[in-house]
Amino acid sequence: MADDELRGDLLFGPFELSSKERVLQRDGVALPLGSRALDILIYLVERPGKVIAKQELIDHVWPGVTVEEGNLRVHVAAIRKALGDGQFGNRYITNVKGRGYSFVGAVVALGGARESRNAKSNYQGRLPVRPIMMIGRDTVVSEVSSKLRNERFVTLLGPGGIGKTTIALAVGRAVTEEFGSEIYFVDLESLTDPHQVAGAVATSLGISLKSTDPVLELVDLVRSRKLLIILDSCEHVIEAVALIAEQLYQETQQVYLLTTSRELLKVEGENCCRVLPLDSPTDGSELTANALLRYPAVQLFVRRVAARAGGVVLTDEEAPLVAEMCRKLDGMPLAIELAAGQVAALGLKDTVSRLVSQPELLKLSHRTAVPRHRTLRATLDWSYDLLSDAERIVLRRIAPFVGHFTLEGARHVAGEPGEDAGEIFDAIAGLVEKSLIATRVDEAQAHYRLLDTTRAYALEKLEEHAEVDVVVRRHAEYIAGHLATPNRIRAERMLDKRTLRRAG
Ligand SMILES: Nc1ncnc2c1ncn2[C@@H]1O[C@H](COP(=O)(O)OP(=O)(O)O)[C@@H](O)[C@H]1O
Ligand SMILES: [Mg+2]
Structure with a gap:
């Protein structure tokens, strides 16, 4: 066996392929695949990223027999169908014209091998090439794709690192049939000046702007085209992007927009899709x-x-x-x-x-x-830099809360005595809008929560300030007040023993 071939149980996407038992499973359920199709799939998956000539595959699957290429095609089509290849932006097997087939998914060998470093994703259009395969996210990719088709304008919203760009790229790939090569990815991350946004969009589209009103000129130049523009990482130039997106949406009929941001653009036509964390085992999950x-x-x-x-x-x-x-x-x-x-x-x-x-x-x-x-x-510095002073103060003061807390709790801990509660509420709303606080609404009231990573960051900020003792004491008082109420259990969960120890 060549040393870049994989053996054993192989994982890719949601699938597990066992070459020894000759079975392909999804979520523990065996998929019906004929024996020849399995031979082909195993041969390809064991050699991810390599282009395998059609004759080599035929010789492997039908040794010593003369077989038409059409036969191979039929089996490959059956495999692709079983894998849902091509749906939701997922790509597993590609036909490299004139050369053969290649497995382009990332493969993990369970039982002692490595992820193939050669695996290349098959990105199309003018999307950037990124050698990764997306895990999970089928549902959100298909929902966003159809929302985009119907509504023309979607924002993927969520904190840094949650997977917005990854999903946007997958959506781009999922809609290539409609847009062909007219998909443009504009990475706004490196821009520092909001005035450069229109120019960055134009550059990605391969056009140059000359007038003193670049937004108007841009809209004029794309007015009659059908295209998809992906504006990635908008939060730090949000106002400029909002203006351009709104104009493109209002003034054209076939320009489609997909934006990714930690904060909504809040303009006409925008549809929000909040990106949620990847599914993780919950407390009660089976743990094999x-x-x-x-x-x-x-x-x-x-x-x-x-x-x-x-x-x-x-x-x-x-x-x-x-x-x-x-x-x-x-x-x-x-x-x-x-x-x-x-x-x-x-x-x-x-x-x-x-x-x-x-x-x-x-x-x-x-x-x-x-x-x-x-x-x-x-990642968090990037978000913190975009906050107002009031939002920064409230973020660090709510750091002692572990798990969910209420507006009332935030007011108690973050507000100065006698301060107008409205200002605290505005700051909390701002932090929610900028994806730094996660929310859950149940029955009558909203509950807020800091992700552990954000909380660790907020605690650091709190410790940098002289107010740490005051805030920790207010938090302890608040929690103690709740311990005397029927909300005891919930309040106990909110209690961070370490913070209390400090206060004590
Ligand atoms: N579904 C996924 N499958 C595999 N890797 C992912 C997935 N989502 C995110 N990642 C990885 O996590 C990191 C952050 O994702 P990214 O899409 O850049 O987040 P965001 O744009 O929200 O900041 C990247 O390195 C990306 O490759
Ligand atoms: Mg991103």
Whole structure:
């Protein structure tokens, strides 16, 4: 066996392929595939990223027999159908014209192999090439694609590192049939001046603007075209993007817009789609390795560890640690990738125990990522810099809350005595809008929560300020007040023992 071939049980997307048992499963259920189709699939998946000549495949599957190429095509079509290849932006097998077939998904060998570094995704149009496969997210990609088709304008909203850009790229690929090569990806991240937004869009479209009103000129130039513009990472130039997006939406009929942002644009035509964390095992989940591998958060972690460490076997013993870690990281893909990077150096157990201490969360680093994604701290700095002063104050003062809290709780802990509660509420609303606070509404009232990573960051900010003792005391008083009420259990959950100890 060539040393870049994979063996054993192979994982890709939601599938598990066992070459020994000759079975392809999705979510533990075997998919009906004929024996020849399985031969072809196994041969391709064991050689991810390589182009396999059609004759080589025929010789392997039908040794010593003369077989028409059409036969091979029929079997490959059956495999692609079974995999849902081409749906929701997923690509597994491509036909490389004149050369053969290639498996382009990322593959993890469970039982001691590595993620293929050769795997190339088949990006189309003018979308950037990114050598990753998306895990999970089928539903959101299909929902956003259809919303985009029907409504023309969708914003993917969520905190940094949650997976907005990844989904936007997948949506771009999912709608290539309608737009062909007329899909343009505009990365706004590196822009510092809002005046450059129109120019950046124009450059991506291959046009240059000359007039003194670049927005008007841009709209004029694309008015008669059908195209999709993906505006990625809008939050720091939000007003300029809002203006351009609104004009493009109102003044044209066939310009489609997909934006990603930590904050909504709030303009006519915009449809919001909030990006949620990757599904992670909950507290009561079954904790065997196989049960956990159904969760996208765990799959992502295992793949990234495999890619770095050169091999991974998730044992039943380690499985609960991985589950705990995915929960701790709130199913946030960026945090999961960063944690996977640590496992290569520290091993699983030490990584998890380091993550339990909050500041360590923020130090996880990623040398190859864009600066904004290199550490969680950098991701959060990017958001923090975009906050108003009042929002910054409230963010750090609500840091002592673990789990859900209410507006009333936030007011008690973050407000100065005698201060107008409206200002605190405005700041909370601002933090929700900028994706720094997660919300849940039940029955009559809203509950708010900081993700663990955000909370670790907010605690650091609190500790940098002289007010730390006051805030911790107010929090302890508030919690103690609740302990005397029927809300005791909930209040107890909100209690952070460490913070209380400090106050005591
Ligand atoms: N569904 C996914 N499958 C695999 N990797 C993902 C997924 N979602 C996000 N990632 C990875 O997590 C990191 C952050 O994702 P990204 O889409 O850039 O987040 P955002 O745009 O919200 O800041 C990236 O390295 C990306 O490759
Ligand atoms: Mg992004």
